[in-house]
Amino acid sequence: DAGITQSPRHKVTETGTPVTLRCHQTENHRYMYWYRQDPGHGLRLIHYSYGVKDTDKGEVSDGYSVSRSKTEDFLLTLESATSSQTSVYFCAISESAGGSYNSPLHFGNGTRLTVT
Amino acid sequence: GESVGLHLPTLSVQEGDNSIINCAYSNSASDYFIWYKQESGKGPQFIIDIRSNMDKRQGQRVTVLLNKTVKHLSLQIAATQPGDSAVYFCAETPIPGKLIFGQGTTLQVKP
Numbered sequence: 001d002a003g004i005t006q007s008p009r010h011k012v013t014e015t016g017t018p019v020t021l022r023c024h025q026t027e028n029h030r031y032m033y034w035y036r037q038d039p040g041h042g043l044r045l046i047h048y049s050y051g052v053k054d055t056d057k058g059e060v061s062d063g064y065s066v067s068r069s070k071t072e073d074f075l076l077t078l079e080s081a082t083s084s085q086t087s088v089y090f091c092a093i094s095e096s097a098g099g100s101y102n103s104p105l106h107f108g109n110g111t112r113l114t115v116t
Numbered sequence: 117g118e119s120v121g122l123h124l125p126t127l128s129v130q131e132g133d134n135s136i137i138n139c140a141y142s143n144s145a146s147d148y149f150i151w152y153k154q155e156s157g158k159g160p161q162f163i164i165d166i167r168s169n170m171d172k173r174q175g176q177r178v179t180v181l182l183n184k185t186v187k188h189l190s191l192q193i194a195a196t197q198p199g200d201s202a203v204y205f206c207a208e209t210p211i212p213g214k215l216i217f218g219q220g221t222t223l224q225v226k227p
Contacts, residue, residue: 004159042205043160043217090159097213101167104150105215107159 003027004108006091012114019078021111023091025071032074033092033105034058034066036085043090049074050097081115088112128224135193137221139206144187146208151180151191154203154220163191163204193223201225 003026013019023032033048035058045058047066055066063085065077078085089111096103129135141149147168152160164175166182166189173180179192189206203220210216 040219042219045215092159098215100209100212101148102165104162104165105160106162107152109157109159 004091004093004106006089006108006111008111009109010112012116013081014116015082016080019081019113021076021089021091021113023074023076023108025074025091025093027093027106028071029093029095030071031094031096031098032068033094033098034064034074034076035090035092035107036060036087037090037110038087046076046089048098078113081113083115086113086115125220126222126224128226129196130226131196131198133196135191135196135200135223135225137191137193137204137223139189139191139218141187141189141206141208143208143210143216144184146210148209149180149182149189150207150215151178151189152205152207152217153200154205156202160205196223196225198225198227 005024007022031050034046035043037043044060046060046064047058049055049068052068067075091108092105094103094105098105150165151163153163154160164178164180166173166180171182177194181190193200201224203222205218205220207215207217
């Protein structure tokens with residue numbers, strides 16, 4: 001594993017409640033990412049960060065917000081969870097911008113979120 | 117539109133045989149490709165990557181082949197072992213900093 005810890009590993013929550021997922025890395029990598037993985041869709045980028053307090057949206061960012069106050073931590077918040085946000089969420093890190101040669105993404109083991 | 121796809125959703129091979137997992141990509145501008153392995157309950161694990169100026173790259177028991185003419189990528193696993201059973205994804209980079217992932221092929225290794 002690439003020194004990435006996601007917490008919690010499993011979460012069940014009710015529709016309309018706020019949820020925060022945490023990603024912690026020990027690699028001191030500049031770039032961090034949040035993906036969701038759903039059957040039939042593969043991995044889709046939610047948000048990413050290219051430095052402390054520097055974040056940007058991915059392709060499926062609606063309903064999600066992120067924060068990065070320290071290099072090692074990247075938080076994903078669902079302000080008001082909906083059933084469509086039931087998914088497995090993966091955090092990833094990379095030294096340079098993901099997709100740059102010799103800078104593959106390294107993933108955590110995911111958080112399985114169920115919204116009832 | 118952009119897409120990365122896999123020819124076969126499930127591949128079943130005998131232990132000890134070689135495995136070949138295929139991937140078609142649609143964006144001719146993609147210049148970097150990555151293969152990932154994902155075991156049940158875990159995150160994707162980086163296996164090997166290749167740049168578009170290469171046709172072949174070898175790792176430990178794995179080889180990635182790139183055919184830019186037909187936009188095809190393959191992952192070859194030599195002497196497949198039970199521990200190789202997993203879902204394998206390819207990913208492409210149509211523009212720097214953007215990764216597009218395929219949906220995956222399940223590799224089943226029969227003892």
